[in-house]
Amino acid sequence: LLPFNLACAGTGTVSDPEHWVSRARRDAGRPDAHSDLAPVLDALWLGDPRGLPLGDVRERAIEDGHTRRRFAEVGQRLREHGPLLGIAAARQQSEGAWTWTIAVAVFGRGPQSATVVVRLGHDGGEHLARLVVLEPHQRVPVNRFILPVAGTWDVLQGGTRPEDNQHHGHPEQDFALDLVVRDEHGHVRPLDEPNTASAHFAYGAVVRAPAPGTVVKVVSDQPDRAPGDPGTGGGNGVVIDHGFGEFGAMWHFAPESVGVQVGDAVTTGQPLGRVGNSGATTLPHLHWHLSTGDGDTPRNALPLVIDDLAVDGHARRRHLPRRDERIRGAVHHTRAPGREAHADDDSPAVWLDL
Numbered sequence: 184l185l186p187f188n189l190a191c192a193g194t195g196t197v198s199d200p201e202h203w204v205s206r207a208r209r210d211a212g213r214p215d216a217h218s219d220l221a222p223v224l225d226a227l228w229l230g231d232p233r234g235l236p237l238g239d240v241r242e243r244a245i246e247d248g249h250t251r252r253r254f255a256e257v258g259q260r261l262r263e264h265g266p267l268l269g270i271a272a273a274r275q276q277s278e279g280a281w282t283w284t285i286a287v288a289v290f291g292r293g294p295q296s297a298t299v300v301v302r303l304g305h306d307g308g309e310h311l312a313r314l315v316v317l318e319p320h321q322r323v324p325v326n327r328f329i330l331p332v333a334g335t336w337d338v339l340q341g342g343t344r345p346e347d348n349q350h351h352g353h354p355e356q357d358f359a360l361d362l363v364v365r366d367e368h369g370h371v372r373p374l375d376e377p378n379t380a381s382a383h384f385a386y387g388a389v390v391r392a393p394a395p396g397t398v399v400k401v402v403s404d405q406p407d408r409a410p411g412d413p414g415t416g417g418g419n420g421v422v423i424d425h426g427f428g429e430f431g432a433m434w435h436f437a438p439e440s441v442g443v444q445v446g447d448a449v450t451t452g453q454p455l456g457r458v459g460n461s462g463a464t465t466l467p468h469l470h471w472h473l474s475t476g477d478g479d480t481p482r483n484a485l486p487l488v489i490d491d492l493a494v495d496g497h498a499r500r501r502h503l504p505r506r507d508e509r510i511r512g513a514v515h516h517t518r519a520p521g522r523e524a525h526a527d528d529d530s531p532a533v534w535l536d537l
């Protein structure tokens with residue numbers, strides 16, 4: 184399997200549609216906002232255009248073979264990723280008499296999964312006139328994530344390279360983040376006080392849901408460890424199913440600080456618990472990673488790209504934090520009217536002219 188190409192996460196063909204998709208999902212208040220695009224996606228997956236809402240003329244035209252062959256090819260590749268996991272109707276846009284619907288679909292779970300951008304064109308009528316499928320070669324998250332803690336944090340472990348990130352190689356955790364709070368001298372606690380867990384600047388900070396989802400795991404009864412005396416495992420924390428096969432895990436929370444239960448639907452910014460020092464941790468910090476939720480299968484970590492960060496004082500629209508960076512989330516999460524959800528011209532598009 185190919186390693187993640189992170190240029191793809193920041194500037195690839197799906198970055199802009201993701202922007203719209205997650206906002207649509209956020210507006211819908213649930214992570215798997217379905218749409219009436221399912222029949223189209225089914226036809227693609229099956230590699231058979233006969234399920235599409237085509238007019239008589241186009242129905243006859245596809246019988247000539249070329250479009251049927253393209254459909255068969257696309258369907259075969261999609262089936263290699265796996266079954267359709269979710270669809271998000273991203274947005275509609277007009278282009279003269281045309282109306283485009285742009286959507287993102289996730290096919291398959293785990294390392295083989297893929298996000299696929301689909302653009303449907305209607306030329307004024309109710310029939311489909313054009314269908315464009317953009318297949319990225321690698322899985323990038325569909326969700327958009329905010330920094331789940333307020334204020335300024337230092338990245339203790341983070342990034343794509345093993346030398347920057349000690350999590351690298353642990354199942355699910357190639358891109359995991361460990362975040363601490365330091366003062367202007369670079370200290371994580373006041374040096375004139377005893378080195379207890381609760382003396383650390385990060386201790387007790389509220390951790391919030393970075394994206395909508397459903398709580399699928401909670402641990403809250405583990406004790407804090409003394410700094411420098413790590414226990415085992417994640418300690419207290421929360422795992423959220425963000426939909427589309429994307430699972431976020433946050434660990435080492437303070438005892439009894441978790442305020443959500445398994446099954447709860449959470450919205451972006453909703454408090455989950457507080458930073459502590461439970462589990463396998465040497466000092467109070469927030470551990471956060473994103474994965475496909477397939478446990479110990481290899482290469483199931485997903486790049487944890489965060490929206491709207493100040494990174495060492497510079498604004499970044501999307502960023503995967505790296506060791507020794509100082510990051511801060513946006514004060515508010517409203518944004519200017521967005522960029523167009525156009526794919527790059529050199530994207531590996533498959534045009535299906537109907």
Ligand SMILES: [Zn+2]
Binds near residue numbers: 350359469470471
């Ligand atoms: Zn960690």
